[in-house]
Structure formats: structure tokens, C-alpha cells
Amino acid sequence: MTAAAILEGPVTAGVSIRPLLEIDGVSHVYRSALGTETTALDGVSLSVARGEFVCLLGPSGCGKTTLLNMIAGFVTPSSGRITVDGETVRGPSPSRGVVFQDYSLFPWLTAGQNVAFGPRMAGQGPAARRQTARELLALVGLPDAADRYPAELSGGMKQRVAIARALATDPAVLLMDEPFAALDAMTRAALQRQLLAIHEARSKTVLFVTHNIAEAITLGDRVVVLSPHPGRVAADVTVDLPRPRRRTAPGFNALYAHLADAIGAETTE
Amino acid sequence: MRPRDRDAAYWLVALASPAALVLLWDALSRFGLVDPLLLPPPGAIAAALRDVIVDGYAGVGVLTHMGVSLYRVAAAFLAAVVVGVTIGLMRGVHSKVDAAFLIPFEVVRPIPPLAFISLFILWFGIGEVSKILIIFYSAMLIVALNAQAGVAACPQDKIRAARSLGASRWQAFWRVILPAALPQTMVGLRVALATALSILVAAELLGGDRGLGFVISDASTFFKTNDVFVGIILIGAIGFLADRGLAWLGRRYVHWEGRS
Numbered sequence: 001m002t003a004a005a006i007l008e009g010p011v012t013a014g015v016s017i018r019p020l021l022e023i024d025g026v027s028h029v030y031r032s033a034l035g036t037e038t039t040a041l042d043g044v045s046l047s048v049a050r051g052e053f054v055c056l057l058g059p060s061g062c063g064k065t066t067l068l069n070m071i072a073g074f075v076t077p078s079s080g081r082i083t084v085d086g087e088t089v090r091g092p093s094p095s096r097g098v099v100f101q102d103y104s105l106f107p108w109l110t111a112g113q114n115v116a117f118g119p120r121m122a123g124q125g126p127a128a129r130r131q132t133a134r135e136l137l138a139l140v141g142l143p144d145a146a147d148r149y150p151a152e153l154s155g156g157m158k159q160r161v162a163i164a165r166a167l168a169t170d171p172a173v174l175l176m177d178e179p180f181a182a183l184d185a186m187t188r189a190a191l192q193r194q195l196l197a198i199h200e201a202r203s204k205t206v207l208f209v210t211h212n213i214a215e216a217i218t219l220g221d222r223v224v225v226l227s228p229h230p231g232r233v234a235a236d237v238t239v240d241l242p243r244p245r246r247r248t249a250p251g252f253n254a255l256y257a258h259l260a261d262a263i264g265a266e267t268t269e
Numbered sequence: 270m271r272p273r274d275r276d277a278a279y280w281l282v283a284l285a286s287p288a289a290l291v292l293l294w295d296a297l298s299r300f301g302l303v304d305p306l307l308l309p310p311p312g313a314i315a316a317a318l319r320d321v322i323v324d325g326y327a328g329v330g331v332l333t334h335m336g337v338s339l340y341r342v343a344a345a346f347l348a349a350v351v352v353g354v355t356i357g358l359m360r361g362v363h364s365k366v367d368a369a370f371l372i373p374f375e376v377v378r379p380i381p382p383l384a385f386i387s388l389f390i391l392w393f394g395i396g397e398v399s400k401i402l403i404i405f406y407s408a409m410l411i412v413a414l415n416a417q418a419g420v421a422a423c424p425q426d427k428i429r430a431a432r433s434l435g436a437s438r439w440q441a442f443w444r445v446i447l448p449a450a451l452p453q454t455m456v457g458l459r460v461a462l463a464t465a466l467s468i469l470v471a472a473e474l475l476g477g478d479r480g481l482g483f484v485i486s487d488a489s490t491f492f493k494t495n496d497v498f499v500g501i502i503l504i505g506a507i508g509f510l511a512d513r514g515l516a517w518l519g520r521r522y523v524h525w526e527g528r529s
Binding site for chain 1: 429431440
């Protein structure tokens with residue numbers, strides 16, 4: 001499938017009945033070298049509808065990255081079940097695209113070859129995957145970066161290449177692990193706008209991990225708050241503010257205060 | 270210091286310091302302050318180098334001496350690269366393979382390879398086999414160690430990224446772990462090559478009638494100090510060119526090294 005087909009693919013209005021992603025009573029227990037057990041996640045249940053943008057919000061150590069890694073198939077839950085499109089997650093799959101905080105681009109490949117990596121693994125020919133890479137790089141605002149190596153790109157540009165790379169397999173859900181945490185405020189705001197534009201243009205389901213309350217409110221249709229020790233769902237809040245959401249908009253601050261309370265007083269500003 | 274900070278004055282000092290050393294050396298022997306039999310003047314060494322290039326040494330042409338040494342080191346080094354990279358990569362990606370090699374490698378690694386040379390001569394004779402094997406052995410350990418360290422330096426998230434993009438375990442190894450391990454592996458090759466050359470000379474000192482190590486050892490036996498220096502210069506030239514060659518290969522194929 002070319003990027004054009006992906007871009008113009010069927011846009012389902014609204015939300016279908018069955019959730020795309022279902023997390024059912026998932027726990028994760030770490031065992032240290034000394035044998036002591038730590039419960040990182042305790043009975044987390046959550047469902048995400050097709051086309052929904054859900055932010056997982058929580059302080060460090062609340063297990064939000066562990067939860068994302070389990071959905072991605074990198075980590076196996078100690079108990080519970082995760083299904084995507086009705087299929088139980090048993091390992092990584094190109095139907096679940098992942099964007100990492102540190103970009104994790106392949107520095108020996110050009111930006112274009114990085115984006116074309118997924119299509120190449122799927123057996124797509126050189127001409128088709130070059131075309132896919134060109135279109136996706138244009139989608140993330142880097143139409144001229146195809147032949148440049150990651151070392152020649154800024155942090156914001158690298159993350160846009162990483163987003164294009166994750167989109168190249170046309171995943172059912174985009175899993176993003178604090179993708180903008182390492183970027184400066186200006187770049188972060190630009191990338192947030194661009195991500196929302198992509199989400200709306202392609203009705204892509206997104207699960208977005210962040211510890212930044214304002215970012216969660218700016219982006220999410222829903223904000224799910226995880227509390228630490230052990231990780232549990234502390235709140236599940238629907239954000240019904242009109243987009244684009246500015247911090248000065250009515251309702252923003254009230255929601256901010258509510259989420260800050262849910263996270264716990266020690267993490268509020 | 271970064272290369273772009275190197276201006277004309279930098280290069281002037283860089284060239285002047287060895288020139289001053291050669292002049293001092295020349296003055297020492299010219300004014301009879303050192304015995305020329307122990308430290309011949311630079312001019313005499315240059316003349317001896319010319320004679321060896323024209324007439325050969327001990328009835329054998331200089332290209333034969335160099336060729337024999339090059340053959341020994343090249344055969345051993347290439348085998349060490351193939352075996353060492355394979356073992357190092359496999360130890361890096363597979364914990365059972367790592368466990369299998371752990372104790373044998375850790376036991377022999379601190380032992381200087383030359384400690385084994387008498388044993389190798391006892392087992393394989395004074396000929397080519399013992400020389401090539403001792404060079405292979407010492408280079409292989411270094412190559413394997415660095416290839417394994419290269420695998421360990423591959424960030425887990427890069428492997429996960431590849432797997433979530435549809436790469437099989439084998440594809441993730443071939444397209445991500447291997448290139449990620451290349452920079453450290455190239456460092457290992459350069460260290461191993463330098464070691465291989467020093468083991469070569471030591472092995473050739475012990476016997477035979479060919480090779481640059483033989484030239485050095487034979488010349489010193491007969492107090493032909495000029496020719497000792499000729500042997501040292503020729504082995505140094507081989508080492509320098511080989512290292513430059515590997516460095517060039519590194520820049521050509523590991524262009525992302527030190528950048529991400």
C-alpha cells in the first residue's frame with residue numbers, strides 16, 4: 001500500500017462499537033536479583049476506541065512506559081490480557097507503531113531509508129518504498145530530508161522522521177513514549193500541532209505517554225491518569241475542550257487542577 | 270584538539286619536532302658522543318636501507334622478506350577477523366554462547382600470547398604453522414572482545430524499533446545489531462592488527478631465514494646495527510600503511526561513528 005492510499009484511506013466518522021485496544025486486568029511484577037518482587041502495574045484495565053487520542057499521564061515510576069511496552073509487545077504481562085483489533089498481543093508487530101523518546105533512528109541509514117525500513121521488512125520494492133518515504137517525510141514537514149543522515153538533523157527533525165517511520169507500516173495504533181520530552185518548548189508545540197493534524201487527517205488511534213499535564217490536555221481526547229507504587233488507573237477524564245486548546249482557554253485551568261489532584265499533590269507545580 | 274583547530278603554526282611545530290630529533294641524533298654520532306656501532310647516524314641507516322632495497326638481505330630480496338612477513342600476518346589476521354567477529358557477535362546476542370566461551374576466554378586472556386610460543390613451537394614445529402597460529406590466537410581474542418562490546422553498545426530501543434517495524438529476529442540482527450556493533454568492531458581490528466604485527470616480529474625472531482623479524486634478529490647477531498634499523502623501519506612502514514588502510518575503511522563504511 002502506498003502512502004497516498006494510507007493518507008486517503010477510509011475515514012470512519014465517529015467511533016466504532018468495539019474498542020480497538022483492550023487492556024484487561026494487566027499486572028506486571030519485577031523480580032530483582034535478590035528475589036524481592038516489585039509490582040509495577042496492578043490490575044490495569046483500559047479500552048481505547050478506534051480513532052481515539054488517549055494520553056497516559058503519570059509521574060515517573062508509575063509504570064506508564066511499562067504499560068506501553070506491553071502493548072507494543074516488548075514486555076509480557078505477568079497477568080491479564082491485551083488485545084488489539086480482537087487479537088491477543090504476543091510480540092511486536094508492524095500493526096502497532098512505536099515512537100521512542102530518544103528517537104531510536106538508525107544512524108547508518110538516511111532519513112528516507114529509516115522511513116522505508118518497515119516497508120522494506122514487508123518486502124516492498126525499492127521504488128515503492130522510496131515513494132512511501134517521500135510522501136511520509138512530506139507529511140511530517142520534511143520534504144527535502146530524505147537523503148540526509150540523522151546526525152545532520154536537529155532533535156525535532158529526528159523525531160518527525162521517527163513519526164514518519166512509525167506511520168510507514170500503516171499501524172492500527174501509534175504508541176508514543178514521551179516523544180517530545182527531550183525537545184525545547186517551541187519545537188514541542190510545533191510537533192504537538194503537527195501530530196494532531198496527522199491524527200485528524202488519518203483518524204489514527206494514538207496512545208501517548210507523558211508526565212506533562214498541559215501536554216496531556218492539549219493533545220488528548222481522553223487523559224488516563226496512572227498513580228505509582230503500584231501503577232493503577234487513578235482517573236479517566238474525557239477532555240471536551242475545543243481544539244486548538246490554549247492554556248488561556250476557559251476550562252483548561254480547571255482540568256489542569258483536577259488532573260494535578262489525581263496525580264497527587266506532590267507533583268503539582 | 271579538533272582537526273579544524275590545526276592551523277599552519279600547528280603543522281610547523283608538528284614537523285619541526287621530529288626534524289630536531291633527527292638533527293640531535295646526527296650530531297650525537299657526528300661528534301663521537303655515542304658509539305656508531307650502537308646508534309648509527311641517520312645517513313648510514315638511509316644508505317643501508319637503500320642497499321637492502323637494491324641488494325636484499327642475506328641473499329634474499331627485500332620484497333621476499335616483506336612478502337613472507339605480510340603473508341604470515343595477513344593470513345593470521347584475516348582468519349582472526351572471521352573467527353573473532355563470529356564468536357564476538359554470537360556471544361553478544363546469545364547468552365548461552367556467551368556462557369560457553371566465558372571461562373575459557375577469561376582464563377587465557379590475561380596470559381601474554383608470547384608465553385605460549387614455546388609450546389606452539391613444540392606442537393607445530395618452527396615453521397609457518399606455529400607463527401601463524403600464535404598471531405591468529407592473539408589477534409582473535411582482541412577482535413572477539415571488541416565485537417561483543419559492540420553488540421552490547423547497541424541500544425535496546427533500536428532493536429525494539431526494528432522489531433515493531435516488522436523485522437524478524439534475524440533481520441534485526443543483520444540490519445540493526447550488526448551495523449550498531451561495527452564502530453567498536455573496527456576499533457578492535459586496529460588494535461588487533463597492531464598486536465598481530467608485534468607478535469609477528471617476536472615469532473620471526475625465534476627462527477627461520479625469511480621475514481623482517483628474521484632480518485632484525487640476524488642483523489643484531491652480527492652487530493649490523495644499520496640493518497636492525499632497516500628491519501624496524503620496514504615493519505613500521507607496513508604497520509603504518511595497514512593502520513591507515515583500516516582507518517580509511519572505517520571512515521568509508523562507519524561514517525556515523527560518534528554521531529547519532
